[in-house]
Amino acid sequence: MRTAYSVETVRGAERELMARLPEGALMQRAAAGLAAACAGLLRRTRGGVYGARVVLLVGPGDNGGDALYAGARLARRGAGVTAVPMDPERIHPGALAALRAAGGHLAPSVPQQADLVLDGLLGIGGRGGLRPAAAALVERIPSGVPVVAVDLPSGVDADTGEVAGSAVTADVTVTFGAYKPGLLIDPGASRAGAVHLVDIGLELPSPEVEALQHADVAGLLPEPTASSDKYRRGVVGIVAGSAQYPGAAVLAVAGALRGGAGAVRYVGPAADAVLARYPETLIGPGRVQAWVVGPGLGAGRAGEVAELLAGDAAVLVDADGLRGLDETALRARTAPTLLTPHAGEAAALLGVSRESVEAGRLDAVRVLAQRYGASVLLKGSTTLVASGGEAVRVNPTGTPWLATAGSGDVLSGLGGSLLAGGLSGADAGAVGAYLHGLAARRVGGPLLAHQVAEALPAAWRDTRHP
Numbered sequence: 001m002r003t004a005y006s007v008e009t010v011r012g013a014e015r016e017l018m019a020r021l022p023e024g025a026l027m028q029r030a031a032a033g034l035a036a037a038c039a040g041l042l043r044r045t046r047g048g049v050y051g052a053r054v055v056l057l058v059g060p061g062d063n064g065g066d067a068l069y070a071g072a073r074l075a076r077r078g079a080g081v082t083a084v085p086m087d088p089e090r091i092h093p094g095a096l097a098a099l100r101a102a103g104g105h106l107a108p109s110v111p112q113q114a115d116l117v118l119d120g121l122l123g124i125g126g127r128g129g130l131r132p133a134a135a136a137l138v139e140r141i142p143s144g145v146p147v148v149a150v151d152l153p154s155g156v157d158a159d160t161g162e163v164a165g166s167a168v169t170a171d172v173t174v175t176f177g178a179y180k181p182g183l184l185i186d187p188g189a190s191r192a193g194a195v196h197l198v199d200i201g202l203e204l205p206s207p208e209v210e211a212l213q214h215a216d217v218a219g220l221l222p223e224p225t226a227s228s229d230k231y232r233r234g235v236v237g238i239v240a241g242s243a244q245y246p247g248a249a250v251l252a253v254a255g256a257l258r259g260g261a262g263a264v265r266y267v268g269p270a271a272d273a274v275l276a277r278y279p280e281t282l283i284g285p286g287r288v289q290a291w292v293v294g295p296g297l298g299a300g301r302a303g304e305v306a307e308l309l310a311g312d313a314a315v316l317v318d319a320d321g322l323r324g325l326d327e328t329a330l331r332a333r334t335a336p337t338l339l340t341p342h343a344g345e346a347a348a349l350l351g352v353s354r355e356s357v358e359a360g361r362l363d364a365v366r367v368l369a370q371r372y373g374a375s376v377l378l379k380g381s382t383t384l385v386a387s388g389g390e391a392v393r394v395n396p397t398g399t400p401w402l403a404t405a406g407s408g409d410v411l412s413g414l415g416g417s418l419l420a421g422g423l424s425g426a427d428a429g430a431v432g433a434y435l436h437g438l439a440a441r442r443v444g445g446p447l448l449a450h451q452v453a454e455a456l457p458a459a460w461r462d463t464r465h466p
């Protein structure tokens with residue numbers, strides 16, 4: 001499991017550790033890790049540190065201090081280091097002295113000839129959009145030069161991944177002590193590049209955000225045992241498709257057949273299309289452990305959704321099923337409930353714009369989970385799963401090629417199948433999104449939704465091989 005912590009939590013752990021260490025020790029640990037990562041990058045890009053032209057963008061706080069101390073270490077190894085301050089009046093004095101003593105110097109503007117740029121403008125102390133002095137330096141970062149962000153790319157909100165205005169786009173982010181949520185959640189995540197964690201010895205409590213890895217997923221997948229039969233493995237029922245959208249039913253069934261349930265039952269007007277493609281499907285109402293309701297349902301079928309939600313089987317609600325959800329009925333449920341909106345559907349549920357959901361994904365998914373008393377999977381460029389007061393799960397797999405009609409239908413069938421196999425709403429959502437994203441990466445792009453379903457068994461097996 002990869003875990004991420006809010007600024008408040010990191011600061012708390014930092015205070016505790018600082019009280020036990022000599023002054024400045026933590027910053028030295030951070031700078032040493034940062035300098036080592038930069039040296040590794042310079043070895044790869046130009047064969048070594050000696051003679052490299054390194055530019056430091058230096059903010060007024062400790063983030064700038066880290067950059068300056070790392071710059072001093074690189075200067076001692078023969079790099080030519082130039083520091084450009086955001087505000088010459090506010091610059092970490094000890095770190096500046098260290099850089100100067102190592103042979104580095106200050107400059108008023110960003111040199112355009114460089115082998116490496118360090119973004120030490122803002123770290124976890126950054127608030128709101130970059131102020132003009134910071135934005136002006138970011139604009140002057142020469143193109144084509146590798147950028148290493150110190151702790152996080154300046155302009156990215158550490159707690160949420162939100163970006164207000166401009167922000168640094170890094171090739172590598174060297175982060176200290178713990179991952180921050182903003183490094184894992186878009187739009188911040190796509191600004192961070194490859195994230196490298198430097199252990200500075202922080203002792204951390206439970207995380208605010210976490211990302212599953214192969215071993216976590218393998219441990220949650222419902223595998224059959226010698227005593228299994230098809231009913232004990234769980235039956236998943238699919239209520240999807242309409243005369244207008246029969247394909248959604250086929251794709252949801254395609255996902256469900258690969259999610260580990262012992263049987264898939266289909267209820268709805270697209271039975272012929274489903275059977276033609278998947279003769280394994282049971283047709284018509286019957287007992288199930290989990291329902292999937294919504295893909296391609298069309299309008300006017302809220303009654304079917306309400307009926308399933310009134311029952312005691314687990315329910316995954318997607319797409320058209322999400323229209324006009326009854327908050328009270330959902331909160332009264334005792335079996336797992338998983339809602340799987342994309343940003344547009346989440347916006348409709350929250351009564352806000354799609355853009356605001358996309359800009360503030362973490363907040364949106366938390367509010368929805370709380371409001372409906374359900375697990376909520378918010379789809380998109382970083383899929384998030386929230387459930388009660390638990391850590392929000394951020395999905396680390398996937399590809400933008402998934403932005404294609406029908407891929408969400410496959411995910412809903414898969415998630416329902418995992419619910420039928422006994423997973424909780426949060427686990428079914430997180431494991432479903434993980435496998436779905438892994439399968440899509442296997443297919444590559446451009447991909448078709450049904451190919452994602454077909455690649456699911458291979459993705460399932462991949463999780464066993466780290």
Ligand SMILES: NC(=O)C1=CN([C@@H]2O[C@H](COP(=O)(O)OP(=O)(O)OC[C@H]3O[C@@H](n4cnc5c(N)ncnc54)[C@H](OP(=O)(O)O)[C@@H]3O)[C@@H](O)[C@H]2O)[C@@H](O)CC1
Nearest residue numbers: 014027060061062063122123124125126127129130131151
């Ligand atoms: N935590 C740890 O364990 C460790 C932390 N370490 C390091 O310390 C970093 C945190 O340092 P920090 O607290 O000094 O804050 P930092 O990010 O440098 O920024 C604050 C300054 O920026 C300014 N400013 C704010 N917003 C702005 C904006 N939008 N646009 C422009 N300016 C803005 C703000 O100005 P003010 O609001 O005060 O006017 C203030 O002067 C952390 O990320 C890591 O690198 C490691 O060394 C050791 C272990």
Ligand SMILES: Nc1ncnc2c1ncn2[C@@H]1O[C@H](COP(=O)(O)OP(=O)(O)O)[C@@H](O)[C@H]1O
Nearest residue numbers: 342379380381399400402403405406407408409
């Ligand atoms: N930019 C993106 N990057 C990665 N994944 C994406 C992106 N956009 C959409 N997806 C994924 O593609 C799927 C689309 O689902 P959805 O919007 O419900 O489509 P449909 O209703 O056509 O099936 C979801 O799994 C979502 O997370």
Ligand SMILES: [K+]
Nearest residue numbers: 119122150152
């Ligand atoms: K930074």
